[in-house]
Amino acid sequence: GDLSTTMPVTQRREPNNYEWQKRHRDILSLNQSNPPRRVILGNSITHFWGGPPVDEPHRDILQKSPETWSLCTEGMRAVNLGFGYDRVENALWRLRHGELDGAADDAVCVVLLGTNNLAENTDGEILQGIRAVCGEITGRLKKAVIILQGFYPRNSARKDTAERIAAINLLLNRLAAEQGFLYTEPGRVMADAAGHVPEKLSSDGLHPSAAGYERIAAVLAPVIRQAAERKK
Secondary structure (H helix, E strand, O other), rough: OOOOOHOOOOOOOOOOOOOHHHHHHHHHHHHOOOOOEEEEEEHHHHHHHOOOOOOHHOOOOOOOOOHHHHHHHOOOEEEEEEOOOHHHHHHHHHHHHHOOOOOOOOEEEEOOOOHHHHHOOHHHHHHHHHHHHHHHHHHHOOOOOOEEEEOOOOOOOOOOOHHHHHHHHHHHHHHHHHHHEEEEEEHHHHHOOOOOOOOEEEEOOOOOOHHHHHHHHHHHHHHHHHHHOOOO
């Protein structure tokens, strides 16, 4: 199959929102001046949440819930490695180009990636890409504790989306068990019983609103605390 998910590459899909290369450089300098102990890696769902780096203010549509970001990273230096519209292979490029340099050897690393690959890649390809990303983290930070997040639900015109997400999450859960990662599915609190994401939790059926992030944080914060207490 097409293993584009394991071929690191840059992107510039959202120049109206932020500059991908600039955000990358901001992270490199931030890590040097303030070595992180929490690394939150992802796409726009992570990017728009809160925490440093903050993109140029005139473009800043982000930072939907900096308060709950603080709740999840309490007392710990955390860096937001979320980049809007990133696919797995874009995050892989960033890790290979220094975004973990300076991070604590035992950093807690939260990973939420793959939803932007659904259109292009098979479930297996997405899993291979996420496996490569996690391998990159453990290869660079020897005592890192990885928290793998399952895909969040998304309202989609394609009727098989909910089933695909459920299937991928089973694979991710299995990967976590096999590799000794923590697995969590905060996205569960975003959807109703029918799997639909209501307006008040997300204006577009995928990206959490402030109320959505509040729910996510309530699930994720205890897992991050648990990970921090894990001694390898």
